[in-house]
Amino acid sequence: MADNPMAASNCIFCKILKGEIPSNKVWENKKFLAILDINPITPGHFMIIPKHHVDYFYDLPGDEYQEIFELAKKLERPLRNATGAKKIGLVVEGFAVPHAHLHLVPLHKSNDIDPCKAKPGVSHEMKIMAEKIRFELGKEIMRGTKF
Numbered sequence: 708m709a710d711n712p713m714a715a716s717n718c719i720f721c722k723i724l725k726g727e728i729p730s731n732k733v734w735e736n737k738k739f740l741a742i743l744d745i746n747p748i749t750p751g752h753f754m755i756i757p758k759h760h761v762d763y764f765y766d767l768p769g770d771e772y773q774e775i776f777e778l779a780k781k782l783e784r785p786l787r788n789a790t791g792a793k794k795i796g797l798v799v800e801g802f803a804v805p806h807a808h809l810h811l812v813p814l815h816k817s818n819d820i821d822p823c824k825a826k827p828g829v830s831h832e833m834k835i836m837a838e839k840i841r842f843e844l845g846k847e848i849m850r851g852t853k854f
């Protein structure tokens with residue numbers, strides 16, 4: 708498994724984590740960052756990213772592997788409320804960026820899950836969407852969900 712410093716130095720997610728590249732942040736804690744995908748499959752599509760470089764998702768340490776799915780469970784309702792989606796799909800593929808991440812994709816119908824539908828998001832629309840999701844997250848926290 709090993710966090711490879713050479714791989715990490717060229718990794719776009721590691722650069723985002725270091726603040727070298729801007730992103731539309733949805734949420735973060737000490738171990739994970741959630742940001743909008745710049746090529747959303749549907750609007751609101753975001754990713755949960757562990758804050759250290761591991762290439763292959765299944766190489767995440769056991770506790771982080773479990774935590775990333777627990778986070779998905781907590782973050783799905785705010786995303787659903789922000790987008791009006793019927794369901795939130797989960798995708799792990801990892802061909803675009805070699806740094807483990809879990810996609811949360813708002814789904815309005817079953818074939819929305821197709822990663823081939825990903826296309827560049829519009830910058831100002833993504834900023835508004837990130838704000839909407841953060842607002843819904845705030846309501847989730849008010850309901851008593853602990854993050």
Ligand SMILES: [Zn+2]
Pocket residue numbers: 714715718719720721722759760761805806
């Ligand atoms: Zn990385």
